[in-house]
Amino acid sequence: MPNASLVIANWKMNGNRELTKTMSVALREKLSQLQKVKIVVCPPFTLISELASQCYYDDIAIGAQNVSEHASGAYTGETSTTQLQEFGVSYVLVGHSERRQLFAETDDKVNEKALATVNAGMTAVICVGENKAQRDEGNTWKVVAEQAKAALANLPKEKAGKVVLAYEPVWAIGTGETASPEQAQDVHAKLRTLLVEQFGAIGEKMPLLYGGSVKADNAAELFAQKDIDGGLIGGASLKESDFVAICQAAQG
Numbered sequence: 703m704p705n706a707s708l709v710i711a712n713w714k715m716n717g718n719r720e721l722t723k724t725m726s727v728a729l730r731e732k733l734s735q736l737q738k739v740k741i742v743v744c745p746p747f748t749l750i751s752e753l754a755s756q757c758y759y760d761d762i763a764i765g766a767q768n769v770s771e772h773a774s775g776a777y778t779g780e781t782s783t784t785q786l787q788e789f790g791v792s793y794v795l796v797g798h799s800e801r802r803q804l805f806a807e808t809d810d811k812v813n814e815k816a817l818a819t820v821n822a823g824m825t826a827v828i829c830v831g832e833n834k835a836q837r838d839e840g841n842t843w844k845v846v847a848e849q850a851k852a853a854l855a856n857l858p859k860e861k862a863g864k865v866v867l868a869y870e871p872v873w874a875i876g877t878g879e880t881a882s883p884e885q886a887q888d889v890h891a892k893l894r895t896l897l898v899e900q901f902g903a904i905g906e907k908m909p910l911l912y913g914g915s916v917k918a919d920n921a922a923e924l925f926a927q928k929d930i931d932g933g934l935i936g937g938a939s940l941k942e943s944d945f946v947a948i949c950q951a952a953q954g
């Protein structure tokens with residue numbers, strides 16, 4: 703029986719004001735009554751203000767897809783934690799594989815961004831995951847563990863409540879090829895152990911999300927896994943009916 707606690711929409715570089723309006727209405731009317739599931743929407747920066755003004759903060763949280771590790775200054779094109787918070791942002795995606803691959807974000811940079819996020823009082827959603835070649839070579843856990851340990855370095859126990867881990871196998875992102883519930887659970891169980899080792903007993907309760915071609919028709923079986931506490935949703939978060947169905951599947 704699914705009993706997930708967190709579903710995050712990552713619009714990536716998609717969407718416009720029209721989608722923001724449509725989705726805001728859908729979230730308010732169809733999802734604000736979900737008791738057990740926290741919903742976060744991460745639109746492009748340009749739509750954050752509009753989304754925040756239309757969503758009820760208590761039910762729907764606003765997330766950013768990236769943040770600068772710097773507090774302020776001459777960093778053209780960057781956005782700080784303080785600037786995001788001014789618009790009601792309380793979650794930040796950190797280390798998404800597209801940032802790692804296309805924008806050369808290193809493990810160290812991901813760690814700096816995670817630290818900046820939690821130190822500002824926001825929740826860091828740290829993404830980890832192996833690519834196809836790494837899985838085929840049997841290195842899935844080696845890669846995921848290295849990324850997770852590097853991203854979580856120097857994060858103290860008292861910040862555990864501000865940390866979410868998202869396992870996103872790169873080969874499953876935007877491909878329609880989802881990890882099987884067993885494949886995902888296998889990695890999640892190991893990530894759970896890693897969290898408990900670093901943060902103690904609270905690690906048992908820290909949200910572990912799965913991302914990678916989650917759809918309305920596969921969400922329930924993924925969310926039914928013991929250590930899958932929700933999802934990070936890309937393509938399916940752009941379509942109102944699909945995203946609503948995924949959130950409802952999380953509620954169980």
Ligand SMILES: O=C[C@H](O)COP(=O)(O)O
Pocket residue numbers: 712798870874875876877878913914915916934935936937938
């Ligand atoms: O952040 C979301 C993930 O990259 C998953 O994207 P997807 O659901 O389109 O596969």
